[in-house]
Amino acid sequence: MDEFDVVVVGAGPTGENLAERAHAGGLSVAVVESELVGGECSYWACMPSKALLRPAAALADARRLAGAREAVTGPLDAEAVLRRRDEFTSHWKDDGQVAWLDGAGLVLVRGHGRLDGPKRVAVRTPDGGRRVLTARHAVAVCTGTRAALPGLPGLDEVRPWTSREATSSERVPPRLAVVGGGVVACEMATAWRALGSEVVQLVRGSRLLPRMEPFAGESVAESLRASGIDLRFGTSVTGARRDGQVTLTLDDGGTVTCDEVLFATGRRPATDDLGLDTVGLAPGRSIEVDSTGLAAGVPGEWLYAAGDVNGRALLTHQGKYQGRIFGTVIADRAAGRPLDTAAWGRSVATADERAVPQVVFTDPEVAAVGPTLEEATREGRRVRAVDYEIGDVSGASLYADGYQGRARAVVDLDRETLLGVTFVGPGVAELLHSATIAVTAEVPISRLWHAVPSYPTISEIWLRLLETYRG
Template sequence: MDEFDVVVVGAGPTGENLAERAHAGGLSVAVVESELVGGECSYWACMPSKALLRPAAALAEAGRLAGAREAVTGPLDAEAVLRRRDEFTSHWKDDGQVEWLNGSGLVLVRGHGRLDGPKRVAVQTPDGGRRVLTARHAVAVCTGTRAALPGLPGLDEVRPWTSREATSSERVPPRLAVVGGGVVACEMATAWRALGSEVVQLVRGSRLLPRVEPFAGEFVAEGLRAAGVDLRFGTSVTGVRRDGPVTLTLDGGGTVTADEVLFATGRTPATGDLGLDTVGLAPGRPIQVDSTGLAVGVPGEWLYAAGDVNGRALLTHQGKYQGRIFGTVIADRAAGRPLDTAAWGRSVATADERAVPQVVFTDPEVAAVGPTLEEATREGRRVRAVDYELGNVSGASLYADGYQGRARAVVDLDRETLLGVTFVGAGVAELLHSATVAVTAEVPLSRLWHAVPSYPTVSEVWLRLLETYRG
């Protein structure tokens, strides 16, 4: 039996950040990991997916500039793209991450960790042994989510792709079927089409990216179709079989045949085999937490959950943000220091509720922070949407010939501050942090008039939005 101040279950970015902050606060920390240190983001999500997407974006941008498009005479070198992707995943080896963890004074325990009652974690080690860790102060669950697959008969035998296979495949399938209309579906349809696959994307609903402004999904749909993706809305898969290729049966009676099929149909919290029942929580569900990270319904102020596993904001950067805050909370509570729990205080993850930024790396890109117009209206706020066509900004017309895109600011009319901002267009990801700062700091629009954008840049859209608002 080993005793530490804190035991962290899960060594992804969230767990690493939480562990580092708790240790910086003077606590001893053990980190339990059953797979690779660095987690989903490093090996099967953020890093490999963006490594696949960046060459496609660069090629597309070159093709939109006179003089550059004439120099681009061929398709992507798929083998080179995959080799570069492999470098960003460290060839699915975690030596560098382990070196950082050990160098930070944290203790790595390999194996599958399960709660074993209050402040106890039982670890099934790779050699078949069992090791019990006890925590003096806190256990933090940072196990993330897993891909959710539909309950179609025979799906296991089909060997479908999830986000893991889609980001780590060693070859380009000649034909790929993508099921879903969310971020993973749109990004992977973009990437594999650029690498040479014939892609059909099947979307059950009537729009893409349902959690962002509707116009954003419309721009992305146009981009996918322009790239050659066969995009079909209002289509559900009712059956699957594999006989060499995969055949998908559709609800309208037709079929789609592909060499591989990616089901990008959501995520589920990785809590099914975590021992939650030993502390009175339901397995297989998100661990509900308060704004300081404490699990709701568990007495004693010892169980925390950070990142995707708590369902607050399923994004790597938000998980890291929670890890920094909750790790500091654990250290403060252990030392008897007072917490700062006012909105935007040191001890609470306020941004999860008011200023969550996200980028969708399609062509065009989508970058958004804060609520959409529909969400803000539903909350009962008095708001106004201010729209501006990005192609009318001088910097955008220089960025690409025929630049197409749009910006929207959702303005709180009572306070004259920004609630949310959405950009759609090439390269808009780098505009997002300015919007995140404005939303988080609740900067008055009257003050934003004095934030002068450089000319000629795409960021001049900020001035155009303010001018449009004033009329």
């Protein structure tokens, strides 16, 4: 048996950040990982997907500028894009991440870890052995989520792509079907179309990106169609078969034939084989936690869950944020230091509830933080939406000929602060952090007037929104 102050199950970005913060607080930490250190984001999500998307965005930007568009003589070099993608995944080797763990003073334990009663983690090691780790103070579960596939007839035989295969494929499929209308579906449809695939995207609902402002999904849909993607709404897949090629059966009686099919139809918490039943929790579900990361329904202050596995905010940067806070909480509790649990205090993940930023790297990009107008209204807040066409800003017209984009600020009329902000347009991802700061800090609109945007940049959209609000 091995004893540590803290045992972290899962060495993705969330687990790494939590472990580092707990160790910085004076605790010994073991990190258990069954796959690659660095987790989903490093090898099958954030990094490879953005590496696939960035060349397409750069090419699209060039084609928006007179003088540059004339210099563009052909499509993307797909092989070069895939080689660059492979560099960003370190060719699916985790030596660099392991070296970081060692340098941070953390102990890596390879194998599949599962809870084995209070403060115990049993690890099935790669050689078939069993190692039991005991935590003096805390166990933190940071195992993330897995792709959720529907139970369709024939789907297993089809060997469908999930987000993992979509970001790691070694070849460009001639024909790709994408099932879904969320972030992964839209980004991967964008990437593989730019790399040369014929793409059909099948969306069960009536719009794309349903959790964002409606105009965001409308703009992305228009762009996807303009790129040549066959985008179909109100369409469900009822069955699938593979006979050299893949044939999907649709609910309207039609069929779609393709070489590969990506199902981007949601995620589920990776808790099926985690031993939750040994501590009184239900397997296969998210681990509910409070704002300090403590698991609900488990006696004693020892079990924590951070990142996607707790269902609070399924984004890598939010998981890292939770990891930093919850790791510090674990160290503070172990040392008997008082916690700061007031809203926005150092011991609580307040941003999960009030200021979650997200970027969708389609063309156009979508960047948003805080609630949408619909969400804020549903919460009973007295709000006003302030809209402005980003293309009317001088910096935007310089950025791209015929720039098209839109910004919306959701204003709390009682407090005169921003609740949420959404940008849609080329290059808007880099505008988001200013919006995140304004929302998180609850900066009064009267003070935002003194935050002078540089001219001529797209950031001048802030001034236009304020002018529109004041009328």
